[in-house]
Amino acid sequence: MSNETSSEQAVRAAIQIHSKRVWRFGLALSGASDIADDLLQATCLRALERHHQVTSYERLDSWLMTICRSIWLNELRSRSVRKAQALSVTPEAELVATGPDVETNIFAAEVFNRVMELPEAQRETVMLVFVEGYSYRETAAMLDVPIGTIMSRLSNARQKLKTVLQHDEADTVRRSGK
Amino acid sequence: MKFSDETLLAYLEGNAEEGQAEAIEAAVADDPTLESRLMALDPLAPVVHRVFSAVPSEAPKVELPEPQPSLPSAAGAGVMRLLAVAASVSVIAVSATFWATRPAELGWAQQAAIYQSLYTPDTISDMDDSPAALDAQFAKAEAQLGRSLNRDVLEDLPGLDLKRAQVLSFKGKPLVQVVFADAEGRPFAFCVIKQGDAAQNTEVAQAVLSGLATAKWTQDGYGYMLLGGDDQADLTNELDTLRGVFTG
CATH class of the missing domain: 3.40.1000 (Protein Transport Mog1p; Chain A)
Structure with missing residues (x-):
C-alpha cells in the first residue's frame, strides 16, 4: 500500500516537473497546440493509471515522453493528421515570439518553422536530442530504433536546418533595403 | 579509433570525408564519451534548444483526479507524507542529475x-x-x-x-x-x-x-x-x- 502511494506521488510530482516538456513534445508530434493540450492531459492520466508499473523513479521524464508518443501514434495521429499537415502552411509562430526584439523573433520563428516542417521521424528525434537533451542512445531506446538511425536522422535534419542562419542573413539584408 | 574535434565538427556540418561518417556513427554506438563530445560540439543543438525551450511560455494546465484518500490513522498519514516527500525529492534529484550531466552549457x-x-x-x-x-x-x-x-x-x-x-x-x-x-x-x-x-x-x-x-x-x-x-x-x-x- 505504501509503495503504491509513493509511486503515485512520484508520478504526480513528475507530471508537475515535466509537463512543459511533454506538452512541447506533443506539439512537435502533432503540430498543433490544441492537440498538444490533449496529448499532455491524456499522457498524465495514463501515467497515473499506470503508476504501479513504476519500478524506479529514475527517468520518469522519459517514461512520460514514451507514453505521450504511444498515445499519439496509437490514438490521436490518424484523427489529427490533416491538422498536422495544415501546420506547415500556417505554423504557430506566435508561440515563439517572446524575444526582446523583432529580429530575434523573426529568427526564432524561422528556426521553429523549419523544425516543425521536418519529416515526423526527424522532428521527434531533433526534439528529444536538441531540445530535451537526451543522449543518442537514450533517444534510440525511447523511439525503439538503433542508435545509427538516430544519428542519420539528425544528419538529415541538420542539412535541412543549417540554411536557417544563412536565410536569416539574407532576410536581414533585404529588410535593410538592398 | 580517435576522432579530432575538427573531424567531428565536419561530420556535424555534413562535410565529413568519404567513409568518416560511417566510422563515427559506428564508433558512437560503443563509446558514450565520443557521443558526449559529439553532442557538445553540435552547432545546431543550442540554437534549436534556445528557441524551443521558450515553448510553451507558461506551464500547461493538467487536470488530475484527486489523490486516493489517505490512511485513517494519524501515524499512517504521517508516514504517507514522508513517503510522498521522499518520492518527490527523488524525482527532483533525478531531474537535477539529468540536467547536471547534460553537455556543459556554452558560454x-x-x-x-x-x-x-x-x-x-x-x-x-x-x-x-x-x-x-x-x-x-x-x-x-x-x-x-x-x-x-x-x-x-x-x-x-x-x-x-x-x-x-x-x-x-x-x-x-x-x-x-x-x-x-x-x-x-x-x-x-x-x-x-x-x-x-x-x-x-x-x-x-x-x-x-x-x-x-x-x-x-x-x-x-x-x-x-x-x-x-x-x-x-x-x-x-x-x-x-x-x-x-x-x-x-
Missing part, C-alpha cells in the same frame, strides 16, 4: 563562434554596407551596448572591409557582432558583449573555436572577441589595434 564566446562559423563568403558578399546602412546599424548597436564602437577605427583596420554591425543577444545581454570581409572576401568578426560591472577583467586568450581562430578578453564590464576566417587566421594586428582602443 557567449563558444556560441558566437558557432554562429560565426556558419558564415561563408556568400553570406557577406551581398550585405548592404552603404554609409546609411552602417550609420543605422552602429547607432542601434551602440545604444544597446551603451558605449562607442569606434567605427572610425574599425573602418580603418588594414585588409578588412567593414560590412555590418548586428545586434544579437546572449542570455539577455546585448551582444554586437561586427562583420568584415578580409582581402579574399572571407568573413571576419569582432564581437562585443555587455557583461556588467561584476565581470572580471581577463587577459587575451586565444583559442580555436568551431574551427575559427579567436582571441577573447574582458575589460571593465565588456567582453571582446575577434574571430578569424579559419583556424589559421592571424589576429595579431587587429588585436593590437583593438586592445588599444577598446579599453573599457
